[in-house]
Amino acid sequence: MKIICGNHTLDLSQPVVMGVLNTTPDSFSDGGNYYASGSLDLTLALQRAEQMLSEGAKILDIGGESTRPGASPVTEQQELDRVVPVVEAIKANFDAIISVDTSTPAVMRESAAVGAGLINDVRALERPGALEAAAESGLAICLMHMQGQPGTMQDDPSYTDVVEDVARYLQKRVDLCIDLGVTRNRLILDPGFGFGKTDEHNLALLRNLSQLAPSDMPILAGLSRKSMIGRLLDRDVDGRLPGSLALAMLAAQKGARILRVHDVAETVDVLRMQQLVCSEI
Numbered sequence: 001m002k003i004i005c006g007n008h009t010l011d012l013s014q015p016v017v018m019g020v021l022n023t024t025p026d027s028f029s030d031g032g033n034y035y036a037s038g039s040l041d042l043t044l045a046l047q048r049a050e051q052m053l054s055e056g057a058k059i060l061d062i063g064g065e066s067t068r069p070g071a072s073p074v075t076e077q078q079e080l081d082r083v084v085p086v087v088e089a090i091k092a093n094f095d096a097i098i099s100v101d102t103s104t105p106a107v108m109r110e111s112a113a114v115g116a117g118l119i120n121d122v123r124a125l126e127r128p129g130a131l132e133a134a135a136e137s138g139l140a141i142c143l144m145h146m147q148g149q150p151g152t153m154q155d156d157p158s159y160t161d162v163v164e165d166v167a168r169y170l171q172k173r174v175d176l177c178i179d180l181g182v183t184r185n186r187l188i189l190d191p192g193f194g195f196g197k198t199d200e201h202n203l204a205l206l207r208n209l210s211q212l213a214p215s216d217m218p219i220l221a222g223l224s225r226k227s228m229i230g231r232l233l234d235r236d237v238d239g240r241l242p243g244s245l246a247l248a249m250l251a252a253q254k255g256a257r258i259l260r261v262h263d264v265a266e267t268v269d270v271l272r273m274q275q276l277v278c279s280e281i
């Protein structure tokens with residue numbers, strides 16, 4: 001399985017790691033805060049990028065909007081100011097596939113213009129103009145399922161059948177992309193763990209992961225440090241590495257081809273070990 005990311009081609013015959021690099025000033029979960037005295041410090045962001053790449057990340061995911069409940073909404077200009085310089089700097093220094101975690105058409109366009117390879121949209125291109133911007137970019141696109149809006153999505157998540165509902169939604173978003181000329185080999189699908197889901201919903205999605213996408217489309221799983229681990233194991237965010245690694249391995253076993261994680265070196269080791277054991281069937 002291969003995915004076209006603008007000028008790059010991403011080989012997904014084995015699962016790969018996407019490392020998270022948040023550029024929001026209030027970000028806590030990637031351990032990074034690239035704001036020194038209020039302004040974005042590109043040198044710090046580049047150091048983190050270099051570290052994740054040396055640890056084996058194949059993709060870096062750059063985000064400028066916090067989807068945390070209660071996070072302050074970001075304006076288009078703020079998001080552009082946070083994301084585009086980081087994409088540009090990483091592109092200038094490293095040969096990496098750069099993903100932009102955005103729902104904003106202008107951020108998609110400007111990021112594509114400075115060398116991004118993938119658009120990672122937690123709103124699956126639902127914002128006005130996003131489908132068109134992503135389609136025209138020529139980049140790979142990750143379509144993620146979310147029920148509700150970030151601020152309130154965890155209030156009372158409800159589904160008829162979570163696996164069927166999420167699969168049907170993703171298929172509808174795929175169809176819209178194809179209608180706009182996006183080729184199938186640019187699309188990645190993601191159930192959106194934790195985005196409008198109870199722990200039982202998340203577990204059902206993980207158990208049935210391969211049912212969520214057509215067999216020619218890669219699945220991305222983002223489970224790293226998520227609050228479901230906190231609740232299921234009673235761990236605060238600093239104690240979620242073992243749970244995250246277990247879930248990364250289980251997701252890979254269930255067919256995930258991209259693991260979105262904060263702890264790159266540890267996850268790469270786990271996936272290598274799994275590959276060594278499981279390739280000898």
Ligand code: 7PM
Pocket residue numbers: 020029066067068069101120121122142144190192193220221222223224225226260
């Ligand atoms: C607060 C709430 C902080 C949620 C951080 C998060 C995913 C993603 C995120 C995912 C894809 C986090 C999330 N999660 N993109 N962006 N899939 N495609 O825990 O699961 O990192 S942000």
